[in-house]
Amino acid sequence: MQLSLNEDQTQVLDFIDSLAKPYASVPMHDVSLALESAELDQALVENGFLDVMAVEELGPVTAALVIEKLARLPFAVESAASAMVRPLIDPELPRPICLVEEGRLRKPVRFLRPGATVVVVGPSGVRSFTATEDAIAPAQEDTLYAYPVAFLTGLPQAMTLHEVDAAEVTRAWRVAIAAEAAGLLGAALASTVTYVSERKQFGRPLATFQGMRHRLAEDQVLTNTAYWLALRAAGTGDPADAAMALLHAQEAAKRVCYDYHQFLGGMGMTLEHPLHLWTYRLKLLTAELGGRGAQGLAAADALWG
Amino acid sequence: MQFEWTEEQDAFRHKIRDFLIANLPDGWEKFSEHGPASPALTAFAREFCVKLADVGLLFPHWPREMGGEGLGPWEQQILAEEMWIAGEPRGGQYMNVNWVGPTLERYGTSEQKARYLEPITRGQSLWCQGFSEPDAGSDLASLRTRAELKDGNYVINGQKIWTSYAGLADTCFLLTRTSDDRKKGITIILVPMDTPGITVRQIPSLIGEGDIHEVFFDDVTVPESARFGEEGQAWEIIAYSLRNERLGIPRFTLARAALDRAVSMLREAGDFDREYVRIEAARCAALCEAAGTANYAVVQRRVDGLAIGAESSSARYATVMAERAVCEFVVEFLPEGLAGASPYLKMHHQRGIVAGVAAGSAEIQLNIIASEVLELPREPR
Numbered sequence: 214m215q216l217s218l219n220e221d222q223t224q225v226l227d228f229i230d231s232l233a234k235p236y237a238s239v240p241m242h243d244v245s246l247a248l249e250s251a252e253l254d255q256a257l258v259e260n261g262f263l264d265v266m267a268v269e270e271l272g273p274v275t276a277a278l279v280i281e282k283l284a285r286l287p288f289a290v291e292s293a294a295s296a297m298v299r300p301l302i303d304p305e306l307p308r309p310i311c312l313v314e315e316g317r318l319r320k321p322v323r324f325l326r327p328g329a330t331v332v333v334v335g336p337s338g339v340r341s342f343t344a345t346e347d348a349i350a351p352a353q354e355d356t357l358y359a360y361p362v363a364f365l366t367g368l369p370q371a372m373t374l375h376e377v378d379a380a381e382v383t384r385a386w387r388v389a390i391a392a393e394a395a396g397l398l399g400a401a402l403a404s405t406v407t408y409v410s411e412r413k414q415f416g417r418p419l420a421t422f423q424g425m426r427h428r429l430a431e432d433q434v435l436t437n438t439a440y441w442l443a444l445r446a447a448g449t450g451d452p453a454d455a456a457m458a459l460l461h462a463q464e465a466a467k468r469v470c471y472d473y474h475q476f477l478g479g480m481g482m483t484l485e486h487p488l489h490l491w492t493y494r495l496k497l498l499t500a501e502l503g504g505r506g507a508q509g510l511a512a513a514d515a516l517w518g
Numbered sequence: 519m520q521f522e523w524t525e526e527q528d529a530f531r532h533k534i535r536d537f538l539i540a541n542l543p544d545g546w547e548k549f550s551e552h553g554p555a556s557p558a559l560t561a562f563a564r565e566f567c568v569k570l571a572d573v574g575l576l577f578p579h580w581p582r583e584m585g586g587e588g589l590g591p592w593e594q595q596i597l598a599e600e601m602w603i604a605g606e607p608r609g610g611q612y613m614n615v616n617w618v619g620p621t622l623e624r625y626g627t628s629e630q631k632a633r634y635l636e637p638i639t640r641g642q643s644l645w646c647q648g649f650s651e652p653d654a655g656s657d658l659a660s661l662r663t664r665a666e667l668k669d670g671n672y673v674i675n676g677q678k679i680w681t682s683y684a685g686l687a688d689t690c691f692l693l694t695r696t697s698d699d700r701k702k703g704i705t706i707i708l709v710p711m712d713t714p715g716i717t718v719r720q721i722p723s724l725i726g727e728g729d730i731h732e733v734f735f736d737d738v739t740v741p742e743s744a745r746f747g748e749e750g751q752a753w754e755i756i757a758y759s760l761r762n763e764r765l766g767i768p769r770f771t772l773a774r775a776a777l778d779r780a781v782s783m784l785r786e787a788g789d790f791d792r793e794y795v796r797i798e799a800a801r802c803a804a805l806c807e808a809a810g811t812a813n814y815a816v817v818q819r820r821v822d823g824l825a826i827g828a829e830s831s832s833a834r835y836a837t838v839m840a841e842r843a844v845c846e847f848v849v850e851f852l853p854e855g856l857a858g859a860s861p862y863l864k865m866h867h868q869r870g871i872v873a874g875v876a877a878g879s880a881e882i883q884l885n886i887i888a889s890e891v892l893e894l895p896r897e898p899r
Binding site: 438441510516 | 750
């Protein structure tokens with residue numbers, strides 16, 4: 214057992230911090246529902262941050278740390294599938310990577326756009342195809358989720374079948390989303406803490422009221438444990454750990470998204486405050502891989518058969 | 519980062535398990551239904567801890583200069599986990615090796631160390647914490663039990679309440695008021711429990727026989743040398759010892775073991791194929807593992823020689839959440855477990871419901887997290 218960051222991990226995270234500095238806050242006057250940056254994405258690719266899992270001394274825990282770190286940014290980055298799932302399937306698959314459960318095609322697909330690699334995972338195995346314009350439904354302008362999302366019109370006749378265990382891909386998928394959710398939980402908490410520490414009502418900061426302090430403290434406990442469970446699941450590679458990590462993250466997300474918008478009051482209903490960039494990503498992640506119930510069943514199967 | 523135990527740590531865990539198999543009597547599970555402070559378990563622990571000491575498992579994590587094996591915080595954690603899962607056969611003596619001994623070593627006079635450490639290392643002493651009072655629970659600093667220095671002796675008057683182990687303890691780690699300066703007016707006195715003027719009354723409880731008490735001090739007189747630390751130093755000393763105590767009981771491990779036991783009973787009864795039961799069981803398991811990882815993150819800080827601050831309150835609250843979830847799971851899906859069908863589940867429930875109260879209430883932990891982890895502006899007082 215050794216839970217401190219090693220020197221390599223510290224360096225990777227410090228480097229990401231410095232590279233992502235221009236993207237650490239929301240551009241002035243930007244009231245987008247979703248924020249992306251092609252320049253940030255390109256810089257991450259060029260510096261190899263999405264390929265750390267394959268580096269022997271870095272591995273899956275570092276990949277989870279990278280995903281968690283990037284998810285804290287107000288800019289949405291397709292890192293989870295690329296950094297943790299793609300290496301298991303084919304490290305050369307073109308990004309972004311869109312993971313889709315077989316038989317659940319009606320759901321919004323994050324980062325889906327022409328040129329993206331869509332990976333369909335399920336009983337038929339792990340298959341992929343490159344998304345073309347006709348595979349994507351007309352652009353959704355009215356999504357509330359703070360990710361770029363689109364819908365598939367269907368699956369092509371021909372897909373590439375990958376020689377990889379679908380259960381193993383699903384395990385990595387769970388870990389990747391748990392790590393992404395952990396970063397979103399951390400950023401949403403920090404953002405809320407700043408607001409309620411400054412906003413005054415009844416002559417004092419909102420954060421001085423115990424009703425709010427206790428709920429925020431409970432949210433901190435959930436956020437901290439979501440982080441550790443995600444890292445542990447990455448480190449052990451155990452299917453039960455993966456399912457529990459995502460179950461816990463999805464449970465936490467459900468609760469904090471309500472809390473934080475509540476605490477921000479009217480401001481939490483606006484796009485002037487960036488909170489929604491994290492909470493409305495978290496909300497979509499609560500639906501990933503069938504949601505809490507599906508993770509619960511997967512964890513129960515893995516733990517007790 | 520490495521989330522697996524090393525071979526040496528695994529071997530250490532197996533050594534403890536082998537010891538438990540060899541030294542816990544037949545029918546132990548039923549026997550351990552007695553609370554950790556019960557006369558039966560206390561008497562058992564006096565023999566059991568001697569055997570533990572004989573094989574170097576009573577205080578292996580203590581430094582060599584204290585007679586320990588100098589093993590690290592991870593080994594202390596492993597030892598605590600295995601003992602707690604087994605129903606804590608050390609009884610109240612777990613406190614001795616977790617915090618009483620190290621606190622004595624750090625703050626005690628040479629006379630106090632000579633007097634109290636040796637019986638701890640022989641597995642023969644039992645301490646109680648004279649902390650809470652009828653009007654000073656979570657607001658501990660408002661305690662009123664007074665100690666007055668007269669002619670080289672402290673004369674103590676007052677009352678403590680909800681005191682674990684007091685019925686059979688040899689010594690009380692007693693918080694007293696020596697001046698009206700709130701926290702700075704509190705002083706620790708080590709009081710032999712057979713001192714004239716002490717009256718102990720057991721309080722019937724949900725959490726097991728002999729566990730909690732009222733303790734009355736009427737002109738209890740002890741020499742000035744019984745003072746532990748300086749006058750007014752108590753708050754600093756108990757902050758040190760409570761940091762150890764909060765991590766001291768790895769309750770999440772027993773919660774997880776109880777959950778596994780409940781699942782196996784449900785399966786035997788043909789009740790574990792219902793999806794909602796499986797999902798709820800998984801949610802409980804995730805909360806137990808979540809608490810485990812939070813606790814381990816704090817242990818790592820200890821390994822790294824870093825100060826342990828409010829992270830321990832966060833880890834402790836995670837444990838409270840896990841305990842609550844498992845207690846509720848058992849009551850909802852295996853109500854017979856608390857009514858004679860499973861001594862182990864009953865034992866867990868009785869110990870689990872204490873998680874949010876003992877060693878500082880869960881709400882106090884939330885206050886600490888709010889102020890010291892989240893650094894929220896403080897509430898007006």
